[in-house]
Amino acid sequence: MGKRSSRAVFSFFSFLKQSINDLLGDENGYAENPKIDIESLSKSVGIKDVQYVSKEKIWEKYPYAHAYIDLDALIIYVREDVNPEKKRFAIAHELFHLKFLLTNNDGTALKIAARRGNTWKKENAGSEEAEGEDIADFFAANLLVPTERFVQWEDKTDEEIAHVFGVEQECIKNRRDEIENEIRLLASKMKPCPIDQFVDPAVKLDVEAYLKELNS
Ligand SMILES: [Zn+2]
Numbered sequence: 001m002g003k004r005s006s007r008a009v010f011s012f013f014s015f016l017k018q019s020i021n022d023l024l025g026d027e028n029g030y031a032e033n034p035k036i037d038i039e040s041l042s043k044s045v046g047i048k049d050v051q052y053v054s055k056e057k058i059w060e061k062y063p064y065a066h067a068y069i070d071l072d073a074l075i076i077y078v079r080e081d082v083n084p085e086k087k088r089f090a091i092a093h094e095l096f097h098l099k100f101l102l103t104n105n106d107g108t109a110l111k112i113a114a115r116r117g118n119t120w121k122k123e124n125a126g127s128e129e130a131e132g133e134d135i136a137d138f139f140a141a142n143l144l145v146p147t148e149r150f151v152q153w154e155d156k157t158d159e160e161i162a163h164v165f166g167v168e169q170e171c172i173k174n175r176r177d178e179i180e181n182e183i184r185l186l187a188s189k190m191k192p193c194p195i196d197q198f199v200d201p202a203v204k205l206d207v208e209a210y211l212k213e214l215n216s
Contacts, residue, residue: 013182013185016138016139016142017142017147019099019100019139020139020142020143020146023041023045023095023099023143024036024041024143024146033164034149034152034153034164034165035164035165035166036092036143036144036146036165036166038088038091038092038095038143038144039091041095042076042091042094042095045095045098045099046074046098047069047074047075047076047095047098048073048074048075049074049075049076050075050076050078050091051075051076051077051078052077052078052079052080052087053077053078053079053080054079054080054081055079055080055081057077058077058078058079058114061114062114062116063120064116064117064119064120065079065114065115065116065117065120066078066079066082066086066087066089066090066093066114066115066116066117067079067087067090067091067093067094067114067115068094068114068115069094069097069098069114071097071098074098076091076094078090078091083168084166085162085166085167085168085171086168088144088166088167089115089137089140089141089144089167089168089171090115090140092139092140092141092143092144093115093136093137093139093140094115095139095140095143096135096136096139096140097136115133115136115137116130116133121133138178141167141171141174141175141178142175142178144165144166144167144171145161145165145167145171145172145175147179147182149165150165150175150179151179153165154176154179158172158173158176
């Protein structure tokens with residue numbers, strides 16, 4: 001993937017943060033128990049039910065997926081055979097598909113509503129749908145581990161933080177990197193130099209499609 005200007009990354013990030021703040025509402029910020037109640041949150045934004053079903057039932061529709069959302073019935077189906085952290089992450093991921101319709105470069109809708117696993121991602125690496133899945137995962141991680149809450153725990157070990165937030169340790173490791181980038185982006189906004197000269201090679205998301213939509 002090519003270079004992204006910090007302005008593009010910052011715009012995308014602000015857009016995504018705003019969506020998450022809208023979702024969390026008063027729940028964002030300090031919390032004694034920082035674990036987001038993702039099922040209640042889903043229902044507060046219109047999901048009728050979250051159902052835990054067999055891997056076979058999910059894979060019939062979406063091979064290798066952890067979950068999918070039926071956008072007509074507003075039901076999220078989650079694999080019952082994965083750990084609680086993966087279940088929570090999958091629900092958060094599906095909320096991205098509820099809120100955002102991803103589009104191809106030609107403007108047609110990308111009809112995706114599953115949370116694909118790593119096997120699928122490897123087989124489909126580089127496709128628009130795979131990039132969409134990465135963005136949905138990024139959204140899910142930010143929703144379950146909001147920056148405002150994370151910073152109150154960051155001196156604890158990954159294991160402790162993962163436990164209180166109800167996510168896998170890998171997710172906390174990624175959040176540490178992402179939050180560092182977020183702070184660098186904020187700092188870069190304050191520099192008196194032309195912002196387009198600041199390029200962050202660590203940010204992996206493709207933001208162009210979002211910005212096109214935002215600016216249109
Ligand atoms: Zn997905």
